[in-house]
Amino acid sequence: MALDNGIYIPHLCGLRESERPAASCRLCFVEVEGLPNPVTACTLPVSEGMIVHTRTPRVDRLVRTGFELLLSNHRLRCGKCEKNENCELQKIARERGLKLRLSRLRPLTTEVPVDESPKTFKYDPGRCVLCGMCVWVCHHQTKVGAIGFIRRGISRKVAAFGDVPLGESRCTECGECVRVCPVGALTFKEKFWGV
Amino acid sequence: MSATGTIIQTYESLKKAAVGKVEALKQKPLVLVGTATCGRAAGALNVLQTFRNEISCRNLDVEVKEVGCIGHCYAEPVVIIAKPGFPALCYGSVDEGMAGRLVVDFLINDDPCYEFAMAALEPNDQFPTFADFPRGVYEKKIILADCGLIDPEDIDHYLAHDGYAALAKALTMDPAEVLEEIKNSKLRGRGGAGFPTGLKWEACRNASGNQKYVICNADEGDPGAFMDRAILESNPHQVLEGLIIAAYTVGAGQGYIYVRAEYPLAVARIRTALEQAREKRLLGESILGSNFNFDIKIFQGSGAFVCGEETSLIASIEGFAGVPNHRPPYPAQAGLHRKPTVINNVKTLSYVPHIIRNGSGWFKSIGTPDSPGTAVFALAGKVVSTGLAEVPMGTTLRTLVYDVGNGIKEDKPFKAVQIGGPSGGCLPESALDLSIDFDSLQQAGAMMGSGGLVVLDEDDCMVEIARFFLDFTQKESCGKCTFCRLGTKQMLDILTEITEGRGKPEDIDLLWELAEDIKAGSLCGLGKTAPNPVLTTIRYFRHEYEAHIQEGRCPALMCKELISYAIIPEKCSKLCNVCIGSCPVEAIYTRDDMLKAIYLDKCVKCNSCMVACPPQYKAVVKVSPPIVEKGGS
Numbered sequence: 025m026a027l028d029n030g031i032y033i034p035h036l037c038g039l040r041e042s043e044r045p046a047a048s049c050r051l052c053f054v055e056v057e058g059l060p061n062p063v064t065a066c067t068l069p070v071s072e073g074m075i076v077h078t079r080t081p082r083v084d085r086l087v088r089t090g091f092e093l094l095l096s097n098h099r100l101r102c103g104k105c106e107k108n109e110n111c112e113l114q115k116i117a118r119e120r121g122l123k124l125r126l127s128r129l130r131p132l133t134t135e136v137p138v139d140e141s142p143k144t145f146k147y148d149p150g151r152c153v154l155c156g157m158c159v160w161v162c163h164h165q166t167k168v169g170a171i172g173f174i175r176r177g178i179s180r181k182v183a184a185f186g187d188v189p190l191g192e193s194r195c196t197e198c199g200e201c202v203r204v205c206p207v208g209a210l211t212f213k214e215k216f217w218g219v
Numbered sequence: 220m221s222a223t224g225t226i227i228q229t230y231e232s233l234k235k236a237a238v239g240k241v242e243a244l245k246q247k248p249l250v251l252v253g254t255a256t257c258g259r260a261a262g263a264l265n266v267l268q269t270f271r272n273e274i275s276c277r278n279l280d281v282e283v284k285e286v287g288c289i290g291h292c293y294a295e296p297v298v299i300i301a302k303p304g305f306p307a308l309c310y311g312s313v314d315e316g317m318a319g320r321l322v323v324d325f326l327i328n329d330d331p332c333y334e335f336a337m338a339a340l341e342p343n344d345q346f347p348t349f350a351d352f353p354r355g356v357y358e359k360k361i362i363l364a365d366c367g368l369i370d371p372e373d374i375d376h377y378l379a380h381d382g383y384a385a386l387a388k389a390l391t392m393d394p395a396e397v398l399e400e401i402k403n404s405k406l407r408g409r410g411g412a413g414f415p416t417g418l419k420w421e422a423c424r425n426a427s428g429n430q431k432y433v434i435c436n437a438d439e440g441d442p443g444a445f446m447d448r449a450i451l452e453s454n455p456h457q458v459l460e461g462l463i464i465a466a467y468t469v470g471a472g473q474g475y476i477y478v479r480a481e482y483p484l485a486v487a488r489i490r491t492a493l494e495q496a497r498e499k500r501l502l503g504e505s506i507l508g509s510n511f512n513f514d515i516k517i518f519q520g521s522g523a524f525v526c527g528e529e530t531s532l533i534a535s536i537e538g539f540a541g542v543p544n545h546r547p548p549y550p551a552q553a554g555l556h557r558k559p560t561v562i563n564n565v566k567t568l569s570y571v572p573h574i575i576r577n578g579s580g581w582f583k584s585i586g587t588p589d590s591p592g593t594a595v596f597a598l599a600g601k602v603v604s605t606g607l608a609e610v611p612m613g614t615t616l617r618t619l620v621y622d623v624g625n626g627i628k629e630d631k632p633f634k635a636v637q638i639g640g641p642s643g644g645c646l647p648e649s650a651l652d653l654s655i656d657f658d659s660l661q662q663a664g665a666m667m668g669s670g671g672l673v674v675l676d677e678d679d680c681m682v683e684i685a686r687f688f689l690d691f692t693q694k695e696s697c698g699k700c701t702f703c704r705l706g707t708k709q710m711l712d713i714l715t716e717i718t719e720g721r722g723k724p725e726d727i728d729l730l731w732e733l734a735e736d737i738k739a740g741s742l743c744g745l746g747k748t749a750p751n752p753v754l755t756t757i758r759y760f761r762h763e764y765e766a767h768i769q770e771g772r773c774p775a776l777m778c779k780e781l782i783s784y785a786i787i788p789e790k791c792s793k794l795c796n797v798c799i800g801s802c803p804v805e806a807i808y809t810r811d812d813m814l815k816a817i818y819l820d821k822c823v824k825c826n827s828c829m830v831a832c833p834p835q836y837k838a839v840v841k842v843s844p845p846i847v848e849k850g851g852s
Contacts, residue, residue, distance in 0.1 A: 176698045
């Protein structure tokens with residue numbers, strides 16, 4: 025990926041360790057000479073002599089729409105978020121000159137309760153961007169398999185089996201999911217910082 | 220040579236026995252009742268029971284058989300009676316009474332009741348055939364040819380109609396020759412996108428690995444589409460034969476039929492067909508005495524629309540949630556269990572036996588050069604003759620709607636056709652002379668899709684139609700990728716606001732921008748095509764969007780928030796009180812002059828009074844924009 029060479033492409037769901045890219049966040053669009061339409065960089069194997077443009081009007085437009093769509097379903101109010109200043113959404117906004125508020129779209133966020141049941145961390149579905157990295161590490165790295173995706177469409181969310189609070193699930197509170205969360209959906213509780 | 224000889228011999232003996240059985244059946248009167256789902260919905264099972272009862276209590280020597288759908292769904296229940304000495308006759312809209320009369324008058328007393336007959340099946344000098352009607356002139360039946368005429372639960376009926384001849388022929392050919400024939404035929408996938416079937420098979424055949432799969436995609440989920448269901452219920456062996464030939468060509472040992480669990484009759488009939496095919500060694504170990512082994516399993520999908528998308532379908536069979544994955548790798552390279560897999564639609568596979576039997580040259584002589592063959596449409600909506608129609612590619616929409624479908628109900632003006640289901644688009648009157656093939660529809664912004672064709676008239680609001688289809692795709696979106704999950708929701712919210720009279724002038728442009736981005740940005744085919752109904756309705760019916768937003772008016776008088784009901788005093792009668800009785804909320808009152816009027820604040824716009832008002836008055840009307848009551852009164 026271009027990231028190794030100091031070129032930033034917005035992304036949320038990409039995991040190097042995963043054998044197959046999820047390709048679900050739809051933010052890493054680039055244009056490749058010879059291909060008619062913008063493609064997601066995460067699914068495109070690099071080949072010799074390939075000419076890639078990371079900033080074109082079409083790419084910028086797609087990234088902007090995708091980003092605004094994610095924001096429309098994201099509990100904003102960054103000032104109150106533990107991930108403030110350390111959030112991938114903020115990073116994308118900074119890199120691409122996008123605003124962290126909605127102008128064109130309707131806000132979809134419904135105020136959903138925060139799951140405070142685990143001792144060491146908390147889970148705010150209202151901030152989740154459904155990148156799936158937490159689900160991947162939980163299944164493939166830690167092999168715990170406590171969380172997965174449930175429901176479909178706009179109701180899709182990350183949850184434990186049966187949608188029980190995480191504290192009542194088989195979650196071992198290893199904290200790996202919290203470490204990969206790019207936004208403020210999974211955050212450590214403050215008193216456990218540094219423990 | 221000896222292997223070839225065995226295959227041909229085995230097949231010929233199967234066919235000979237089948238022909239003998241079917242010929243014996245023709246010696247006595249035969250009653251065929253169409254009991255596919257469309258027939259059952261219209262009461263075919265009662266009709267079937269009546270025939271059986273009447274015939275048995277009169278001790279008649281008559282055979283009664285269940286068959287599938289002949290495509291004339293508007294006339295269900297359909298019954299065909301073949302009595303020696305008479306042309307085989309087809310009767311439409313048969314009820315129990317008519318069934319009883321047919322038994323007495325025709326089967327006992329030799330009066331064929333021509334007054335009830337729709338058409339004869341073969342040319343004769345007594346009664347016109349289907350080919351003598353406009354629909355018959357423009358139709359060209361290939362994959363529907365035997366539907367409704369053969370018993371789908373008896374393999375011998377299919378065998379007697381040259382069934383499995385193509386399989387026997389293919390088994391004597393080298394798989395490469397079969398592939399060449401399919402490639403030459405230029406057959407394109409009937410699932411919607413129109414990808415060349417031969418190329419798909421070739422990619423899978425050339426992919427490395429010993430284990431390969433073929434899958435029949437019968438996860439038909441478009442609102443208003445029922446072609447695949449009808450084919451599976453009416454002629455399941457045709458699909459099996461196509462799937463077996465596909466497996467032989469690409470070298471697959473295991474096949475699946477991915478069919479919706481909501482199609483119980485189709486599932487039952489496929490299951491019977493599989494058992495019978497295995498019994499006759501047309502499936503299983505060493506098929507027809509050759510060294511080719513292949514078997515088919517049924518996999519029942521649980522009703523997720525997105526599972527019709529091939530990567531989701533594969534995930535679903537593997538036991539995961541039906542969520543799409545990125546392509547490439549294409550299933551032909553790494554599909555089910557990461558093995559090369561061919562996935563074809565029911566209709567695509569149905570063409571295969573015909574192409575192998577009659578040659579690619581014959582297939583290419585039908586249709587257009589780039590889209591050879593026929594197209595099967597499920598005619599629905601405001602068209603007189605709803606049902607299944609199979610016409611050559613290149614037929615115009617006008618022919619399809621007015622000649623095959625017999626025009627619009629109540630002779631109302633044509634407004635649009637919604638073609639291709641939720642992934643397709645709405646085409647206006649100006650597109651009526653468009654010839655229908657994969658490429659022309661794509662250019663017009665619609666899509667062949669799986670073949671649903673909903674005819675719309677002046678009473679259909681195009682904004683509401685777009686909202687309806689988007690509501691469907693939004694609910695059926697799996698939610699994996701950003702654009703489809705959130706983009707369709709945003710568009711749906713905007714459309715809902717417009718139909719409720721809360722639209723803003725900038726909404727149309729925003730819808731257009733979002734639609735283009737969702738098309739370009741989504742992960743799978745569902746999201747990439749979901750905006751089509753919105754894009755085409757804005758493209759061809761922008762004025763309706765503008766009327767909703769700027770004037771608060773719904774031109775089709777369909778959007779509830781934008782209409783009021785009113786009673787025209789000049790048309791209302793003092794002698795009639797029907798509307799008052801029909802109103803569930805007591806919103807209609809009698810004025811001092813004995814005419815009726817509506818309390819607008821009480822009215823819930825249920826339409827009951829409009830239905831109830833006798834046709835000689837027709838005094839209840841809908842008006843848009845809604846009447847605003849003056850303050851104080």
